[in-house]
Amino acid sequence: MAPPTEEEVKQKQWSEQERLELAAKLDAELDDFINSLERKRYEEGWPEDRWQEEMDKHPFFMKREPQPGDEIHPMFEGLQKLKYDPEENTCEELALNYKEDGNFYMKHKKFRMAVYSFTEGLKAKCEKPEVLSVLYNNRSAAQFFLKNYRSSLADAQKALEYNPEYAKARWRAAQCAYELERFDLCTELCEEIIERDPNNQDAQNLLKKNKTKKQDIERNKRKEMALEKKKLQRFHNLLRALDERKIKFDDIKPGRPINEELLRPKFLPLEDYPVHLDEDNTTLVWPAAFQYPEFMYSDYQQQLSEEATMLDVLDALFAEPLPLDKTGSYGADKVNVYYENRKVGCVHKVKLEKTIKEILQEKGFFVTGGSLLFYIVPKDSHTEKIFVNEERRCLFK
Numbered sequence: 001m002a003p004p005t006e007e008e009v010k011q012k013q014w015s016e017q018e019r020l021e022l023a024a025k026l027d028a029e030l031d032d033f034i035n036s037l038e039r040k041r042y043e044e045g046w047p048e049d050r051w052q053e054e055m056d057k058h059p060f061f062m063k064r065e066p067q068p069g070d071e072i073h074p075m076f077e078g079l080q081k082l083k084y085d086p087e088e089n090t091c092e093e094l095a096l097n098y099k100e101d102g103n104f105y106m107k108h109k110k111f112r113m114a115v116y117s118f119t120e121g122l123k124a125k126c127e128k129p130e131v132l133s134v135l136y137n138n139r140s141a142a143q144f145f146l147k148n149y150r151s152s153l154a155d156a157q158k159a160l161e162y163n164p165e166y167a168k169a170r171w172r173a174a175q176c177a178y179e180l181e182r183f184d185l186c187t188e189l190c191e192e193i194i195e196r197d198p199n200n201q202d203a204q205n206l207l208k209k210n211k212t213k214k215q216d217i218e219r220n221k222r223k224e225m226a227l228e229k230k231k232l233q234r235f236h237n238l239l240r241a242l243d244e245r246k247i248k249f250d251d252i253k254p255g256r257p258i259n260e261e262l263l264r265p266k267f268l269p270l271e272d273y274p275v276h277l278d279e280d281n282t283t284l285v286w287p288a289a290f291q292y293p294e295f296m297y298s299d300y301q302q303q304l305s306e307e308a309t310m311l312d313v314l315d316a317l318f319a320e321p322l323p324l325d326k327t328g329s330y331g332a333d334k335v336n337v338y339y340e341n342r343k344v345g346c347v348h349k350v351k352l353e354k355t356i357k358e359i360l361q362e363k364g365f366f367v368t369g370g371s372l373l374f375y376i377v378p379k380d381s382h383t384e385k386i387f388v389n390e391e392r393r394c395l396f397k
Helices: 006-011 016-036 048-057 074-084 091-107 111-123 129-145 149-162 167-179 183-196 201-244 310-317 356-360 382-389
Strands: 284-292 297-305 335-341 346-349 372-378
Touching (some): 111 129, 297 310, 335 382, 372 382
16 A cells, blocks of 8 residues: 555644654654665764864964974965965065064063064065054064063164154153163153143153153262262272381282272181271271181181280280180280291281281281281290291292
């Protein structure tokens, strides 16, 4: 029996049971048809396990630019060629394409990439002043945010060459001039801006700030110059005092010019306290080292007045017992003090009642390493005998 036609199906009065049976029959026939189709593996799309990776490579869906070494999607390469290939674009189109890229990077605060894009735009050799002025101005802005003020100023000035009425470029140049402390240029640019726009509050504020900063720096420079002049005068006074006292140095050749570095003490605790004149410019103040041969130990006085006697020095040194002195052998009245003449390899005993100034003027005394150096030993002791009779080599001839 032939199946009912479409017209018969429409005209027939179907019971609910017949409708369900017909629907089940049609579903079964559809399943049989699908199952009879040839099974083929789907190979034209993205693998399910790498779906996200493939989508990230697709130029329509990628969230970041390809990095060096990344596999480039063919469509991306094609789009790049359409946008950047000199054979596909005019010089102006290339310049504008790179400008568009640079503006995109500026918007996302990727200023180094923006500089690169605007630079590539300039390399396109477009000759239109309106395009070149914008590229230079935009690169100036990117350099400014990178705090490359010198480069930013140069680009802003270049933009003004192509468009003398470019307000943004002139304002950027004024800002750079201020940051570079080129105050006269900043003043000139601000005045040009105000001349064209008398109500430009930003330019007026920068002009005032520029004037104040210039005055502050000039005042500070004058102070520095005055201090330097005073310092130089004090050093000349020091050299004159050393010369008047006939002070001798065992590590500075006679006649050699003396500078501050030569006078810097070589002993670490004294290195920040070189010889100097006191406030009245009449008394020398010396760094001094006192060595105890018995203990291989040293004391230091960073500021020893030349007016003090050696007895005054000993009273200060032994105001408290020497930590290493277990036998009580060291005291102002229990010790002798010596200095060494390394020129001839011998030692000289110091008369304790003499002042430091008088000791320094003795024929055999030489300043050593920018400091005074003395040796302290117990009187009439075995330590003193060994120290005095120790064989010494002449270090200088």
